[in-house]
Amino acid sequence: MFASFLQDPDFIRVCYIVAFVLFIVGLGRLTGPRTAVSGNRIAAVGMAIAVIATLLDQRMGSNWVLIVAAVVVGTAVAVPAARNVKMTAMPQMVALFNGVGGGAIALISWGEFRHSDGFADVELYIVIAALLAAIIGSVSFWGSNIAFAKLQELIDGKPIALPGQQVINIALLGVCVGLSVAIATGTTSEWAFVGILIAAALLGTFVVLPIGGADMPVVISLLNAFTGLSAAAAGIALDNVALIVGGMIVGASGSILTNLMAQAMNRSIPSIVAGGFGGATAIAAGDDGVDRTVRSTSASDAAVQMAYASQVMIVPGYGMAVAQAQHAVRELTLELEKRGVEVMFAVHPVAGRMPGHMNVLLAEADVPYDQLKEMDDANPQFARTDVSLIIGANDVTNPAANDDPSSPIYGMPILEVDRSRSVIVLKRSMSSGFAGIDNPLFYADGTSMLFGDAKGSVQEITSELSEL
Amino acid sequence: MLLTNLTILVLAGFVGYYVISKVPNTLHTPLMSGTNAIHGIVVVGGLLVLGSAAGDGLDKVILTIAVLFGTVNVVGAFLVTDRMLDMFKGKDPKKVAAKADGEGG
Numbered sequence: 001m002f003a004s005f006l007q008d009p010d011f012i013r014v015c016y017i018v019a020f021v022l023f024i025v026g027l028g029r030l031t032g033p034r035t036a037v038s039g040n041r042i043a044a045v046g047m048a049i050a051v052i053a054t055l056l057d058q059r060m061g062s063n064w065v066l067i068v069a070a071v072v073v074g075t076a077v078a079v080p081a082a083r084n085v086k087m088t089a090m091p092q093m094v095a096l097f098n099g100v101g102g103g104a105i106a107l108i109s110w111g112e113f114r115h116s117d118g119f120a121d122v123e124l125y126i127v128i129a130a131l132l133a134a135i136i137g138s139v140s141f142w143g144s145n146i147a148f149a150k151l152q153e154l155i156d157g158k159p160i161a162l163p164g165q166q167v168i169n170i171a172l173l174g175v176c177v178g179l180s181v182a183i184a185t186g187t188t189s190e191w192a193f194v195g196i197l198i199a200a201a202l203l204g205t206f207v208v209l210p211i212g213g214a215d216m217p218v219v220i221s222l223l224n225a226f227t228g229l230s231a232a233a234a235g236i237a238l239d240n241v242a243l244i245v246g247g248m249i250v251g252a253s254g255s256i257l258t259n260l261m262a263q264a265m266n267r268s269i270p271s272i273v274a275g276g277f278g279g280a281t282a283i284a285a286g287d288d289g290v291d292r293t294v295r296s297t298s299a300s301d302a303a304v305q306m307a308y309a310s311q312v313m314i315v316p317g318y319g320m321a322v323a324q325a326q327h328a329v330r331e332l333t334l335e336l337e338k339r340g341v342e343v344m345f346a347v348h349p350v351a352g353r354m355p356g357h358m359n360v361l362l363a364e365a366d367v368p369y370d371q372l373k374e375m376d377d378a379n380p381q382f383a384r385t386d387v388s389l390i391i392g393a394n395d396v397t398n399p400a401a402n403d404d405p406s407s408p409i410y411g412m413p414i415l416e417v418d419r420s421r422s423v424i425v426l427k428r429s430m431s432s433g434f435a436g437i438d439n440p441l442f443y444a445d446g447t448s449m450l451f452g453d454a455k456g457s458v459q460e461i462t463s464e465l466s467e468l
Numbered sequence: 469m470l471l472t473n474l475t476i477l478v479l480a481g482f483v484g485y486y487v488i489s490k491v492p493n494t495l496h497t498p499l500m501s502g503t504n505a506i507h508g509i510v511v512v513g514g515l516l517v518l519g520s521a522a523g524d525g526l527d528k529v530i531l532t533i534a535v536l537f538g539t540v541n542v543v544g545a546f547l548v549t550d551r552m553l554d555m556f557k558g559k560d561p562k563k564v565a566a567k568a569d570g571e572g573g
Contacts, residue, residue: 020480023506024487026502027484027487027488027506030491030495030498030499031491031492032492033495033557034557036553037553037557039502040549041550043546044550047506047509047546050509050512051512054515054519055519059520060520061519062520062522063528063531066518066531066535067519070535070536070539071536073539074537074538074540074543075539077536077540078543079543079544079547081544082545082547083551090497090501090548093544093548094497094500094545094548097501097548100537100538100540101504101538104510104511104535104537104538104541105534107514107534107537108513108514108534110530111518111523111527111531114523114526115523125470224500224503224507231510234510235473236473236474238516239473240513243510243513244473244480245480246507246509247509247510249480249483250503250504250506252481252485252488253485253487253488253499253503254500256488256489257496260493260496347494349493349496354500355493355496355500356493357497359493359494359495359556360497360498360552366555369494369556
């Protein structure tokens with residue numbers, strides 16, 4: 001009696017409703033750092049309810065051994081990966097978890113195709129939804145894997161462009177659509193389906209390959225939205241409300257986030273996806289007859305400069321992540337505060353390799369949340385700032401974005417560090433940023449450069465400070 | 469059935485849009501990671517299809533990998549989000565809380 005109640009399809013549907021309500025409540029709580037932890041846990045409870053309800057489903061009857069094995073192995077892979085990943089490696093971890101989600105959807109769709117003998121006698125809208133899920137899922141899986149490989153530096157992070165890229169991509173999309181139409185109109189050949197998966201895989205790969213490091217936040221966010229949309233499509237195909245709602249929430253939120261990122265770079269999403277930014281556009285470095293000398297400084301000079309400042313603004317960038325310098329930066333902050341210097345962090349929305357990347361690193365190093373200033377709050381502060389300390393950031397501080405219409409990044413909102421009294425740039429060498437664009441800030445009068453590894457430089461400054 | 473599901477789809481899109489519009493830049497990474505975990509709901513689809521399948525060997529391989537992938541997605545993403553958010557709580561809960569109320573809107 002009780003068992004049959006639990007297996008009632010309506011009971012299971014109610015469980016799914018409870019699950020997606022918890023997803024929405026949980027996401028809503030991600031709006032503030034205080035409620036966010038519980039928000040994530042509430043969403044996880046929703047997920048557990050959805051999974052348990054699914055296991056109760058009467059249609060579930062076979063392959064229990066495989067199910068248990070897959071869940072156990074999946075958990076055994078995911079837990080240590082999630083526990084041990086360094087905060088600096090977070091973007092590639094998120095890309096990877098996103099990718100496997102997309103891969104799962106493509107495979108589910110393939111399984112459905114085989115079950116139904118090539119979608120024979122399946123309603124057209126279900127076929128369309130399943131094919132969409134397969135295409136988007138496959139694009140997301142391979143795109144995310146390429147993003148992972150680039151961020152992990154398994155392959156070159158710089159844009160890799162193939163000749164005729166756009167034509168190839170459009171052709172691949174054409175293959176996907178063509179084969180989909182064939183299947184929807186009656187073809188039951190499995191090769192047509194596999195052909196779709198392969199064309200979509202190549203498309204995902206070719207779309208992400210030419211995208212440079214600085215555009216990664218946008219790409220990761222976009223792929224996240226893709227996986228969500230493909231999950232929603234799979235939900236329509238499987239008539240499963242939990243999948244529809246869960247997937248669509250992610251699709252919508254991912255799209256907003258992608259759009260915010262693109263706006264923060266003053267670029268359109270299509271132009272980012274078209275790729276190849278930077279690399280070819282390194283023309284801006286051309287000499288215009290102006291004095292191009294940079295002034296280099298030493299750790300002890302930098303320490304003195306900051307010790308007598310009343311306000312220091314720290315501008316972190318990807319270089320801080322690469323050098324794992326966040327803890328050293330926190331030490332420096334404490335040392336400065338001991339001397340009565342007010343320290344703030346100005347964080348550009350696209351600094352780093354994923355949205356909010358810098359904030360995660362600084363939070364890891366225990367920098368208080370209220371010292372982190374978003375761009376709009378930080379910019380009015382620069383006029384009052386004595387020293388801006390730039391740690392491994394480049395393009396997001398480039399004044400050419402404000403006053404050089406010929407610059408490729410003209411119009412991109414930047415952190416206006418050039419308005420502060422002096423600027424110290426910690427940089428490995430004089431090479432230009434990921435966008436390959438020269439930064440006039442480095443040659444400005446108030447700017448001095450401290451060359452070397454960001455972490456080492458920060459530690460040197462801190463020890464010089466403590467000896468003053 | 470299609471129309472009901474489409475209705476749900478569209479409404480869920482709006483919910484996603486409005487809920488997320490309020491999240492400050494600072495929390496964008498955990499937000500992405502958190503939504504990443506939610507699309508791990510695909511594991512439910514994998515379970516349903518694998519559990520109801522009587523198919524051949526290749527069917528089983530495909531769908532077992534799907535469930536495995538889905539599990540990695542959902543478990544990994546929730547744990548990683550939890551780790552990140554834990555850091556944002558900070559050492560001084562009162563101070564952070566006061567600030568959070570101000571930033572909420």
